[in-house]
Amino acid sequence: MKLPGYYSSGEFARMANVTVRTIRYYDKQNILKPSYVNEATGARYYTDADLVQLQQILLLKYLGFSLDDIKELTIEDADYHILRNQLDLQLTLIQDKIEQMQLVQKAIEDTTAAIDQNQNINWKQMLDLIHLTGMENSLKSQYQNASNITSRIRLHNLYSQNKKGWFPWVFEQCQIQPGMHILEIGCGNGSLWSENASLIPKKDIQIVLSDISRGMIRDARRMLLPHSGHNISRDARFSFQVFPADHIPYEENTFDLVIANHVLFYCEDIPAVCEEIWRVLKPSGRFLCSTYGSHHMKEITDLVQEFDSRIVLSGDKLYDQFGLENGAEILHPFFHNIEIQTYPDELIVDSAEPLIEYILSCHGNQNQYLLDRYKDFRTFVEKKTTHGFHITKEAGIFLTVK
Structure with a gap:
C-alpha cells in the first residue's frame, strides 16, 4: 500500500x-x-x-x-534555511563557472587569432589555456570555503547576545579616516567592509583586499561592487589581489593600517607573516589582528563528542597557534604598544539547523561520522537546543603599532 x-x-x-x-x-x-x-x-x-x-x-x-565530492557536499535536510543557503551558494558557484568559461572562451579566441596572424603556435598561450581548463578543483574548494564562512557568520549573526555585531565592532577599532592606505589580509568574502559600507569614507582612501583564495576574492568583489548585467562596476576605493600573507607584493612603508581578522592562526609561519606586515607598514602604522581564546565555542566540541567521542572538529587548536593567551608574546618581537581588546558576547541557540551547519563547516573529521547518521544527529541537536543552548564566545583583537 x-x-x-x-x-x-x-x-x-x-x-x-x-x-x-x-x-x-x-x-x-x-x-x-x-x-x-x-x-x-x-x-x-x-x-x-x-x-x-x-x-x-x-x-x-x-x-x-x-x-x-557530491557525497561530501550534500546533506539530507530540506529545512527552509538550509535550502535557502544552499541555493545562494549554488548561485555563487554558477557565477564562478560562468566567469571561468568566459576566461576559457577568451583564451581560445586569443590563441586562435595568434595562430592565424603568426602562422605558428604560441606555446605560452597554449599553457595558459591548459591551466584555465584545469580549474575544476578550485570550484570544489571555493564551494566549501564559501559554505563554511557563510555557516559560521550566520550562527553568530542569529544568536549573538552582543547587539553590536563582530564586524561593526572590529571596524570601530580600526579608526578609519580619509587619507588612509589600508590592507586586509585573508579578507574572505569581504564582510568587514560590506557590513560597514555606510561608514567607509566616500573618497580619499585606498583599501586593498587580499586572500590566498581566488574564489574568496571573487566573492568579496561581488559583495562590494554592484553588478550591472554581467559587468561589475568599479569603486576606486577598493582593489583586490591574490597573494599569501608571508609574501606581500608591496614596497615597505606603504600602509597606514593592516588588518588580519581571524587569519594568523591559519598561517604556517606566523613570524614570517609578522615580518612582512611590519615591512609594509608605515612608521607608526597600526596592525590589528583578531583571534580566539581557549574557551571559545567549547560547548560545541562537548556536544559533538557526547554524540560520538571519535569526532574532532579541528585537527589543530587554533588558539594554540595564535590565541588571546599567547598572541602578545608572538607579536612582541615585531610590534610595540600591544593592546588587547576583548569582545563581550555569548550565543544562545534555540534552533538546530544553524548549529548543525556550523558543525559541518568545521575543519575536522565530523562529516565522516555525522553524514551517515544525519537524522539521528539532528534529533540529538534538536533536544539540546529546545530550551536554548549556551555557547561561550571568547574572541578579541590585538592592536599594535610599528
Whole structure:
C-alpha cells in the first residue's frame, strides 16, 4: 500500500526527468537514500523533500564534481534555511563557472587569432589555456570555503547576545579616516567592509583586499561592487589581489593600517607573516589582528563528542597557534604598544539547523561520522537546543603599532 505523500522510484524518477537506474545508483552509492523502504517488498519511496537533495546532486554533477565530492557536499535536510543557503551558494558557484568559461572562451579566441596572424603556435598561450581548463578543483574548494564562512557568520549573526555585531565592532577599532592606505589580509568574502559600507569614507582612501583564495576574492568583489548585467562596476576605493600573507607584493612603508581578522592562526609561519606586515607598514602604522581564546565555542566540541567521542572538529587548536593567551608574546618581537581588546558576547541557540551547519563547516573529521547518521544527529541537536543552548564566545583583537 502506498503511503500518502510518497512516490515510488519510478514516479520520483519521472518527476525529476532522470532514469530509475540513476535513482537506484544514487541509493547504492549512499548519496540519495529513500525516505521509506517497505521491508516486506523492498520497494523504495521518496518524498518532495528528497527533491531538494536530488537538485543539489544534479547541479554539482553538471558542474563536474565527482560522486565522492557530491557525497561530501550534500546533506539530507530540506529545512527552509538550509535550502535557502544552499541555493545562494549554488548561485555563487554558477557565477564562478560562468566567469571561468568566459576566461576559457577568451583564451581560445586569443590563441586562435595568434595562430592565424603568426602562422605558428604560441606555446605560452597554449599553457595558459591548459591551466584555465584545469580549474575544476578550485570550484570544489571555493564551494566549501564559501559554505563554511557563510555557516559560521550566520550562527553568530542569529544568536549573538552582543547587539553590536563582530564586524561593526572590529571596524570601530580600526579608526578609519580619509587619507588612509589600508590592507586586509585573508579578507574572505569581504564582510568587514560590506557590513560597514555606510561608514567607509566616500573618497580619499585606498583599501586593498587580499586572500590566498581566488574564489574568496571573487566573492568579496561581488559583495562590494554592484553588478550591472554581467559587468561589475568599479569603486576606486577598493582593489583586490591574490597573494599569501608571508609574501606581500608591496614596497615597505606603504600602509597606514593592516588588518588580519581571524587569519594568523591559519598561517604556517606566523613570524614570517609578522615580518612582512611590519615591512609594509608605515612608521607608526597600526596592525590589528583578531583571534580566539581557549574557551571559545567549547560547548560545541562537548556536544559533538557526547554524540560520538571519535569526532574532532579541528585537527589543530587554533588558539594554540595564535590565541588571546599567547598572541602578545608572538607579536612582541615585531610590534610595540600591544593592546588587547576583548569582545563581550555569548550565543544562545534555540534552533538546530544553524548549529548543525556550523558543525559541518568545521575543519575536522565530523562529516565522516555525522553524514551517515544525519537524522539521528539532528534529533540529538534538536533536544539540546529546545530550551536554548549556551555557547561561550571568547574572541578579541590585538592592536599594535610599528
